[in-house]
Amino acid sequence: MALKKNNRKPIMNNKRNLITMFDPKSPISEQYRTIRTNIQFSSIDSEVRTLMVTSTGPGEGKSTTAANLAIVFAQQGKKVLLVDADLRKPTAHYTFNQTNTFGLTSVLSKQMTLEKAAEGTNEKNLFVLSSGPIPPNPAELLGSKAMEQFFKDAQEVFDVVLFDTPPLLAVTDAQLLANKCDGTILVVSSGKTIKDHLVKAKELLDAAQSKLLGVVLNNKEMKETNYYYYYGEK
Template identity: 70%
Template sequence: MVLKKGEKKKVLEHKRKLVTKNDPKSPISEQYRTIRTNIQFSSVDEEIRTIMVTSSGPGEGKSTTTANLAVVFAQQGKRVLLVDADLRKPTVHYTFNIMNTSGLTSVLTNQMTLMESVKAIDMKNLFILPSGPIPPNPSELLGSKAMDYFMNAALEEFDIILFDTPPVLAVTDAQILSNKCQGTILVAGSGKAEKEQLVKTKELLEAAKGKLLGVVLNNKKMKESQHYYYYGVN
């Protein structure tokens, strides 16, 4: 795969954010494992297997959170599928340095099967489904019957399915998908997310009948250290 200069920069930036894979013993990685545990204990009656990760607005760290959660679930021995459901500004293929010529949109439009589109990476138990070609109708695709068939097919092959979605206040895509997933994680950037935006996001997800599992406070500097960020579930 030959990358242009700007694309190479994006790949390097995203690889640096994959801390749970590159530095699994770091304090940040431990926080991601705490989030994983909290997710697993969030429902007594059923095992949470389909999880959507979103944010109120852009730049709050939802894609970084999704990727690292996928890694820690895979490290636990779960067979994990990370799906880039941001069909407008996809980034997962940069994070894992894979091609995005085919992916979710290819499956939803019946051009390829799920397992033909899934990409294996250099990590046991973790599989990636990039967005694929950006479609003209992202919301319609995510809300289609084809998406329901996709979910059923994916659940037969994988233990955990994580969806990286667009910000809730930007477009309706995340609301549509929250209705199809068992749980939603909301990422809030410290010093970036405003209370009114978070309240509005919560209301929109609840109106879509989405189940909010918790909130991850992202990029909050700890007092005892200036060298790492804290990630937690509230």
């Protein structure tokens, strides 16, 4: 499959969001690489190729985490597709300075092939599939047979496929993808995420028979170090 490259540079405001691209030697970038390593060791018998990144609620950093994880996997030499599966409040096209006139919804509705819809980035081996036009029925699309076919098609082309999904407690969209992915990463925000909400999110993932690989604690300032991200096994 011949995928198109994108030579446009991410806008300056995204330097902080895409720290693994703009400052790969920073302590935070190192933490993303640690998360990558832990993901790869989390399943010895079968490689994790489809990964869902979600959170309990909005504003906890799931989209930033998904984008940077996609970058560090690509920096490892893997061919990576970041899919903006948040069909209600998509952000990937802003992060990577791309348009959103077509994307995942265009592929699922068979208006465009994955080959044409996925856009290259300035990071070698990383491609982004934005959400596309926001549909009136996001949950139905994500739970459709077309979505099952998308999983098969994407894995034929890419080594790793990461899905940035809506928050678990907001809508059912993430649960629909949870049991289709090889694993799930749950992002929580230090001092913001409510414990009861975290417990409820875990229950929803269990009900969906999702494999929770671990939790990323975001926005936690460590006293002894400059690290702000921490990864812990469940």
